[in-house]
Amino acid sequence: MSEFKLTSVEEFEQATNELLENGAKVGADAWQFRVKNQTPHCKFGEQGTCCRICTMGPCRITPKAPRGICGCDVHGIVGRNFLRFTAGGSATHSDHGREICHTLHEADPNGNYKVKDPEKLIRIAKEWGVETEGKDIYDLAHEMSELALLEYGKPFGTQRFLKRAPQHTQEIWEREEIAPRAIDREVACSLHMTHMGCSSLPEALVRQSLRSGLSDGWGGSMMGTEFSDVLFGTPKPIETEANLGVMKEDEVNIIVHGHDPSLSEMICEYADDPEMIAYAKEMGAKGINVAGVCCTSNEVAMRRGVPMAGNFLQQENVVLTGACEAIVVDVQCIFPALGPLSKCFHTKFVTTSPIAQMPDAEYIRFNAKTAGENAKAIVKMAIENFKNRKPELVHIPHMKQKATVGYSFESIIKTLDKVTNSQVDQTGTLMPLWQCVASGVIRGAVAMVGCNNPKVRPDTAHIELMKKLIAHDVIIVASGCSAQAAARAGLMDKRAKDLCGAGLKRVCELADIPPVLHMGSCVDISRMMVLVAELAKIGNVNISQLPVVGCAPEWMSEKAVSIGNYVVATGIDTYLGVEPYVSGSTEVTGLLTNGVRDWVEAAYTVEKDIDKLGDAMLARIEEKRAALGV
Ligand code: MSK
Known part of the structure; x- marks a missing residue:
């Protein structure tokens, strides 16, 4: 086996250059x-002090103009902007969830989509x-999908999954009146309130920002x-590779x-x-290679071991290799x-969803009923495009790392059974x-999540924090682009x-695990919620007492704010490396970094210095351990 060495951020940058x-x-x-053309950014936008929710304005708050035309002060404007930002993220994740519920409704033993994990259902x-x-498993799948879809608009009660929490x-959540009701209601209510x-x-x-976040998570x-x-199956540990290499x-790269x-x-x-592979060979390629972004x-990757080409800020790089026959996109985080x-x-840039339509794309509308023929048409289009490659423009940086991924909650439990030296018979638990x-063998855990953001040297914060x-x-449990940063660097190599x-x-x-566990995509931060809930129950403590924190050092999207809000509202202190647009209001900033602790036993910390951010998380973990007496 070759000698193991992490890939450095400098090497990432060399490849990008x-x-x-x-x-x-x-x-x-x-x-x-484009970043250069957009810098410096608008200060009103950065501080959250521009209000454009009616046409009397836009109103911008300055010392000379401390209130908008309606009389709203800076705290109201910043708070409303923050809530709208959250609602955008919550709506996006939840609509993704809704699509999956609709796909479940299409599940058919002879159709495109099957029930691959009946036990979980x-x-x-x-x-x-x-x-x-x-009950027939497909009848049950359809019944469950209808019940799940009702969670989006039911007139009474709160979310079914809340009962999973301690x-x-x-x-x-009940006491603070933040237990989310119907999922869509919290988004609509947020827009109404603002x-x-x-x-x-x-x-x-x-x-309401916390409540709207909870309706997401x-x-x-x-x-x-x-x-x-x-x-599609509950992920289990599986080997893959990561980075542009x-x-x-x-081969035909899709x-x-x-x-x-x-x-x-x-x-x-x-x-x-086999029919498609044979066609690719006929067209002069050795095969078909599918790799992913975001x-x-x-x-x-979690379910099939499909290699990971890159994360958010690598999406243009895959095209710049000159070796990408088709980049096929569904929804969210796609650069126009x-x-x-x-x-x-x-x-070929192929858009497939009515939710994410863009100029200069080939639009092949994808839906659950015609999924097979849509996918076949896309794969065929990519194969036929192989001959159009310009060899003089092909440059694939030969850089990749091995990674073991697929640590769902279920597989973490199975994997950890190997570690037990417990006298108590509690296999199949945490x-x-x-x-x-x-015992202190592990001091604590950090949930590392979130995106890349040009405001942070790409991937440095993820990787340096994880190493520390x-x-x-x-x-570390990681998801989203943070997980991919880890994999590309080699931190998911055992x-x-x-x-x-x-x-x-x-x-x-x-x-037999790597120190950074890949728990999935952005929606899979819900797996982390289940993990902390079960850990708190087994340890007989509150979630807020666990030596566990959340961290999004390079976040950029509305979804990330929604995530942050549900992680905090679940009782987990959350550390950000990029400032949310709230610095214009001392009251909103004060609530988020301190005041909400009185409600939900956790709050945000924002620190742009990555080393200090790491120190702050370690200090908090040790503080929690000391309070627990462990
Ligand atoms: S893809 S939301 S850039 S993590 Fe989920 Fe990555 Fe952030 Fe999108």
Whole structure:
């Protein structure tokens, strides 16, 4: 086996620079250039102090003009903007979850989508009090999908999945009136509250931000995760590779990008079809290579071992290799820049969802009923495009790392059973993990999530923080683009155990795991919620007492704010490396970084200095341990 070495951020940058040079040959634009044109950013926007929710304005708050035309002060304006930002993210995740529920409704033993994890479906049905005895699994799937869809608009009650939380957490949500009702209601209510002439009280706006976030994390995102597992299989540890070197010079490269696995699963099916492979060979290629970008990549990597080409700020790089026959996208985090960029090369930019339509794209409308033929048409289009490649423009940086991915909640439990030295017979639980934490072998855990953002040197914060934390015996669970940063650097290679402190290294050896566990895509942060809920129950403590924190060091999207809000509202302190647009209001900032702790036992910390951010997380973990007396 070759010697193990992490790939450095400098090496990432070297590869990117070479690709930008490749792009320069054909006049390609890239985010690196657009950032320069957009800098410096608008101060009113950055501080959240511009109000444009009615046409009397836009009103911008300055010392000379401390109120908008309606009389709203800066705290109301910043609070309303923050709530709208959250609602955007919550709506997006939850609508993704809804699509999955609709796909579940299409499940058919002879159709495009099957029930791949019937046990999980039955488990959720029992949890929801649905009779399962003697029922055909597809009838049950359809019944469950209808019940799940009702969660989006039911007139009364709160979300079904809230019951998964420890009693104490549920009581907090009830007491603070932040237990989410119907998923769509929380988004609609947020837009209503922020309409002209409604709420301008920061406390009310921040409270609804938490509630709207919770309707995502314990509602829409959880629907997405759970029913994706039912349809496509619950992830188990699987080997894959990560970084641009996974693209192949002699094969048809199809890149899947976005979030919804319904499309990418079908593309993978047809890329493996012998008929399609034979066609690719006929067209002069050695085969078909599917690789992923962003969370669609996480979905197919976790379930099929499909390699991960890159994360958010790598999406243009895959086209700049000149070796991408098609970049096929579904929804979210897709640069509209991919259209014009693809035209500089031979790449087909294929949009597939009415939710994400863009100029300069080939639009092949994808839906569950016609999924097979849509996917086949896309794969065929990519194959036929292979001949249009310009060899002089092909440049694939030969850089990739091995990664073990697929750590769903279920597979973490199975994996950790290997570590147990418990005298208590509690196999199939998180007892081994709790024992490792309580004994101090593992000091704590950090949930590393979120995007890239040009405001942070790409991937540096993710990678440097992870290195620092594992060296201090803190295990990492990662999702989204953070997980991909780890994989590309090599932190999901099991040999990365040598970078850990002695305790975590021992656990990695016993359980045969890497120190950074890939838990999936952005919606799969719901897996992390289930994990902390079960850990708190097994340790007989409150979630807020666990030596666990959340961190999004390079976040950029509305979804990330929604996530942050549900993580905090679940009782987990959350650390951000990029400022949300709230610095214009001392009251909103004060609530988010301190005041909400009185409501939900956790709050935000914002720190742009990555080293200090890491120190702050470690200090908080040790503080929690001391309070627990462990
Ligand atoms: S893809 S939301 S850039 S993590 Fe989920 Fe990555 Fe952030 Fe999109």
